[in-house]
Amino acid sequence: MSEWQKSDWRNKPRVQMPDYTDAAALNAVEAQLSNFPPLVFAGEARTLKQHLGAAGRGEAFLLQGGDCAESFDQFSADGIRDTFKVMLQMAMVLTYGAKVPVVKVGRMAGQFAKPRSAPTETVDGVELPSYRGDIINELAFTPEARIPNPQKMLQAYTQAAATVNLLRAFSTGGFADMSRVHSWTLGFTDEQDVQKYTDIADRIQDSIDFMAAAGITADTTHEFSTVEFYTSHEGLLLEYEEALTRLDSTSGKWLAGSGHMIWIGDRTRQPDGAHVEFCRGVLNPIGLKCGPTTTADDLKVLMSRLNPENEEGKLTLIARFGAGKAVEHLPRLVKAVKEEGANVTWVCDPMHGNTIKSSTGYKTRPFDSVLREVRDFFGVHKAEGTIPGGVHFEMTGQDVTECTGGVRAVTEEDLSDRYHTACDPRLNASQSLELTFLVAEELSGMRSAQGSRQAG
Ligand code: PEP
Ligand code: CO
Numbered sequence: 001m002s003e004w005q006k007s008d009w010r011n012k013p014r015v016q017m018p019d020y021t022d023a024a025a026l027n028a029v030e031a032q033l034s035n036f037p038p039l040v041f042a043g044e045a046r047t048l049k050q051h052l053g054a055a056g057r058g059e060a061f062l063l064q065g066g067d068c069a070e071s072f073d074q075f076s077a078d079g080i081r082d083t084f085k086v087m088l089q090m091a092m093v094l095t096y097g098a099k100v101p102v103v104k105v106g107r108m109a110g111q112f113a114k115p116r117s118a119p120t121e122t123v124d125g126v127e128l129p130s131y132r133g134d135i136i137n138e139l140a141f142t143p144e145a146r147i148p149n150p151q152k153m154l155q156a157y158t159q160a161a162a163t164v165n166l167l168r169a170f171s172t173g174g175f176a177d178m179s180r181v182h183s184w185t186l187g188f189t190d191e192q193d194v195q196k197y198t199d200i201a202d203r204i205q206d207s208i209d210f211m212a213a214a215g216i217t218a219d220t221t222h223e224f225s226t227v228e229f230y231t232s233h234e235g236l237l238l239e240y241e242e243a244l245t246r247l248d249s250t251s252g253k254w255l256a257g258s259g260h261m262i263w264i265g266d267r268t269r270q271p272d273g274a275h276v277e278f279c280r281g282v283l284n285p286i287g288l289k290c291g292p293t294t295t296a297d298d299l300k301v302l303m304s305r306l307n308p309e310n311e312e313g314k315l316t317l318i319a320r321f322g323a324g325k326a327v328e329h330l331p332r333l334v335k336a337v338k339e340e341g342a343n344v345t346w347v348c349d350p351m352h353g354n355t356i357k358s359s360t361g362y363k364t365r366p367f368d369s370v371l372r373e374v375r376d377f378f379g380v381h382k383a384e385g386t387i388p389g390g391v392h393f394e395m396t397g398q399d400v401t402e403c404t405g406g407v408r409a410v411t412e413e414d415l416s417d418r419y420h421t422a423c424d425p426r427l428n429a430s431q432s433l434e435l436t437f438l439v440a441e442e443l444s445g446m447r448s449a450q451g452s453r454q455a456g
Contacts, residue, residue: 038257
């Protein structure tokens with residue numbers, strides 16, 4: 001077989017990608033991007049792969065979260081900071097509950113391109129091409145706004161670069177210092193959850209004080225003062241992905257330089273399609289969304305194509321079935337993985353199978369459905385004797401009203417108050433933390449069951 005080339009996807013059937021009308025403009029942008037620095041480095045992608053391998057073995061847990069779609073309009077340092085803060089809080093709660101390291105991966109710094117359920121959208125009898133994310137076209141409902149414009153890739157790159165830069169600064173510049181564990185609380189979190197978080201933060205602070213007395217401090221211990229934070233997005237717009245792909249001189253392998261991890265969406269996972277072709281050739285860890293229509297046979301082909309060497313941490317399977325449906329669909333896929341002896345990291349995305357239209361006309365997700373899918377995910381893994389390796393959420397640090405429910409009970413009538421998403425409804429900071437406490441309970445329950453089995 002001839003060697004993989006980063007442009008090979010061009011010979012495969014593609015779906016969910018725009019038809020750019022101005023080829024010269026597209027080529028010029030691709031040429032420019034090809035000369036820009038990559039946003040991440042191969043060594044980082046390899047380290048993330050190791051961490052994801054640990055999550056697959058139950059020795060770590062993945063927390064992946066962020067916007068459904070990043071937007072040019074809502075780009076701000078505060079927005080990035082607040083999502084980063086909530087993720088740090090969530091990671092603390094999970095680490096505390098599960099007693100394993102939490103691998104933190106943002107849906108950030110590149111999450112711009114969106115697959116859509118229909119190629120066009122009709123409003124008041126007017127039909128226009130669908131909005132496909134800020135890297136492709138614009139949300140405004142006018143014919144000009146919906147024309148795919150390759151120039152937007154340059155703005156997306158700039159925004160992603162600035163986002164990565166800020167995330168790196170937050171991760172290592174003192175913000176994430178564990179002794180600041182109390183300072184990450186956001187004002188609008190539910191009081192009950194704030195209290196639960198404060199209790200955990202107090203205990204962490206106690207341990208830090210104890211260790212400091214024993215001579216172990218942030219000055220001496222790197223792990224106390226910094227966090228590792230990785231970026232990820234759906235590898236959907238392959239012109240952008242190809243242009244940022246670089247040869248890693250150390251390993252002689254190709255790196256998708258657009259983010260540490262990229263995933264393949266539920267609508268673009270055709271085994272012989274362009275997206276699988278691109279993703280199979282890069283050294284990065286790859287996510288694969290698994291939905292109700294994923295068959296065991298498809299999954300087997302996809303696993304062998306995306307992870308031919310059966311590397312640990314290479315392939316993360318992101319289950320997204322919908323409340324009540326995980327029980328129906330996940331077991332056959334878990335069995336397929338077992339039959340193949342494949343190394344994968346199983347992660348639960350309880351968002352994308354639970355989108356509904358509210359009576360008030362908003363796309364929303366009921367918190368209870370999200371929660372139920374998480375519980376079912378854990379339940380199936382328990383029954384099958386396999387490892388739940390992480391969660392994947394659409395969430396924000398902002399106090400939005402996009403998903404209904406939670407202890408602060410966002411109602412369908414409330415949705416219009418602060419509905420800001422550029423695409424799917426996200427959990428707000430309070431809902432994210434509440435869900436995390438429940439995940440931590442599942443995890444600590446699982447660990448104590450494991451512990452007693454080992455002891456007995
Ligand atoms: C997403 O993660 O934003 C998404 C579109 O997911 P899926 O491909 O699972 O529908
Ligand atoms: Co989404």
